[in-house]
Amino acid sequence: MKNKFKIGNTAVKAGDLILTEEPFAYVLSSKENGNRCDNCLKQCKVLKCSVCQFVHYCGRTCQRDAWNDHKWECSNLKRVAPKVVPDAARMLAKIIHRIQRGDGGTVKAFYNDTSFRMWKDLMSHYTDLKADKKRMDHFTSLCVVLFEFLKDISMPNTVELMGLYGRMVINSFTILDIDMNSIGTGVYLASSIIDHSCNPNAVATFDGKTINIRVTKDMPCLDWKKIRISYIDMMKTPIERQTELQQNYYFLCMCDRCMDENHLKYVHSAKCLNSKCNNPVNIPWKENLVLVKKPERKIEKTIENGICDEKATTINGENTNDIAKDSVQKCEINNDIGLEKVENVGANKNGEYGEKITNGIDKMENKVQDKGICCEECNTEYTEKHVEVFVKTMEFSELHLQNMKETSVAYVDICKYCLERQEGVLHPLNVMYAQTLDNAFDALIQVQLWETARGYAEKLIPCFRFYYGNVHPLVGLLHLKYGKILLYKMCLQEAFSQFQQAEKILKITHGERHPLYREHLLPLISQTILESE
Template sequence: MAPKIERFVSPGKGNGLRATANIQRGELVYSAEPLASCVSNKLARDVLTLVFLFRCETLLRCSQCKMARYCGTTCQKQAWSGHKRECKCLQSLLPRYPTDSVRLAARLIFTVSEAHYLSSASEQKKQGLSQLASMLELYLQQELLQESKSALPPSCREPLSLMAKVTCNCFTISDGELQEIGVGLYPSLSLLNHDCRPNCVMVFEGTKLRLRAVRDISPDEELTISYIETLSLTEYRQRQLQDQYHFTCQCQQCDAEDKDTLLLSGEKTKWRLLKEALPRLEELKAKRDWHTLLESCSHLLSTVGDEVPEENLYKLRMTDMALDASIHLGHWKEAVGYGQKTLPVYRMYYPDPHPVHGVQLMRVGKLQHYLAHIDEALDSFKQAYQIIKLTHGDQHPITTDLLMKMEECRTEMNQLSSS
């Protein structure tokens, strides 16, 4: 454990981590490399297998499994020792690919390491895990023929048990802008308990996890993170936590009487139109049909107008979708308009310093900069930097990028004033 934290029994939660000394807001509490990790299937074409970085250019593909991606032959050679066993397994299932959790469980077995504790699951959950376990056995068939099953630790011998532990204890690995790129197991941080308004956040550099405090933490105070996206209705958060992690959250946000009032503000008959349209819009986004998505979002947002305020959950989600679609279509003015509408709402729902608010400010700043709105861009970048330097740290690439953006804006402003 790190010098300022220790394991303890958290009342009503089981094991947890707490502070042994004062921890300041923005302080790096703990760093960890994964015991096992893998790039998400849906992003495999765009993410480097070795270092978990997005690349826009075309990447080299493993000629055997057709999945792993590399920036060159040197990169591929460096990754081979960790990829060769997975490569055989992937080949055995072609043209199908196993789920992320199955691949992660297999990688854990390849490291011959212990998995972590699992709470009891419902019958429906066990049935789903059983299907994953069957896929894991099929996936590993060739590899397990080559080594005795008894050579594995007990927790890795039973596929159902292993899948349950992996799905309950894995973390989503994201890039600096909080976009999902993979999953990983970090046993030392699996003791962290959940809170819908946590005092710590996790940020990644490649696969390296960094835990940072977002509030001042006193000695003996428990360290908490959020297991899920917290900007959702209490009922949904509770159901997601129960289904995946098998507990009922009793944090202050979940117990507050007016917890969902703002999220559901506005004319009900109007915001229900947005709610009912969201599943179809999510499908359009998954298919990358940006033109239809933007048209649909624009029409619905204009239909509900001011009768549904910007802080309504469904309106915010639709505005965010319109922002994404506008960016992908190169409609920069529309994108700035949608982005600026989200900022006051993000500030309200993600109290500073929160990485989600910081990243949104940065996105809007980049759009303003592209459109030569230099003063506005500099202001957005400054606000983003005040958040990101605390949530990501001074040395994170995204923090460095923000400093460069601010310097570019200042240089351009000086050039304009001197011309």
């Protein structure tokens, strides 16, 4: 397997490429069928395979490169036509074929000089899968498809097949195009070593089917145990991120970002009524609202020389304060003391769990005085009417955001109406306001309403930086898109400023050789400079 990695434990700087890897198995999304080459995933004019009439290639070179992987699949696709094999079933079929007939069981994907990952090293979370009704229903449906699709291959037994399925769903990466849209799915053995954090220090980007891992923060040495990427979208509340990670990867995230009290103040906050104050105001708007699951510590009181001393409980001989500092340390809490054991993070796709927590949950505390709810910064008071408006706006926003998730397109009119109701009521960093802005901006670009999109982009930038951090591919792309709108409107100085911001970020997240940087961003910068002369 072709993969390249940074050698040694030397210091790494933001933007350094630490791993490049080709997929162990991958599949182009069926929604991209006919638009992209099934081998290199390039979007271009493509031609159908003359036999199966299903897969497409950009030319003879890609067709030859893909033949060893496609020849067994070709006749099967032709036989089941006009039925379309689901992406997950096709992916699992490719894995089964590679394991049984190819080199899948012996492939070593190195991520440093001496360390590598093989297919058997990937965790399947077999026990978790068996207890997951949704995943088991999916697995059962895939089995039905596979038994019809793979009649020329001896199928593994159910236990083995579930193990293959588990490794696939837990360790798959979503392959993204230059606009960060999903175009396929791939399993990358070496890259699967990387754990999750909501405050990552690395990022995975794609050039076709090739994955590139770059660090986004300076580090004194390259330690793979400390490299973190985000498995999920970050523009969510901590509890939403924790829930998604538990459902998909079977661990509870308690990274610094999830536990950040300052960050938590903003996610469901109201805008202060004082126009000169930017402080978030937290108003109860839903019964039993939970924004994050947090650890709970048992305090042990001891009396020595008549003095009561409170100490953090030690677990397995270690102080919980020390354990809390190291998310990969393992410990247990005795159920006899009334604490329920729950798996934590520091945990990863490979099933390594760290600190245990209780089921205790935090509810947002609000500054409530005798006279009512007030801003903690300027003491501006909220009347019952103000509270009622905020509650209804949050409920309205939650409903429409949920409806948008269930459609493939965010409707411009709905987004604009939501934003009109949210303006001046929700804090500019409120997650529902940010999500609505994001949906509205994308919808406006699709219908080419540039002037309105321009105004939304200006408001969206601080939201992206708050939720994704200052160095993230989506932040760089937002600056790039905003710059293109400004260039189209001939606001050249402002456009150049946005392109500079995009360049600063994309040079780190994608590198100077990536097509997004080399073929898209640099020509726009050159065009802006020429237009300005």
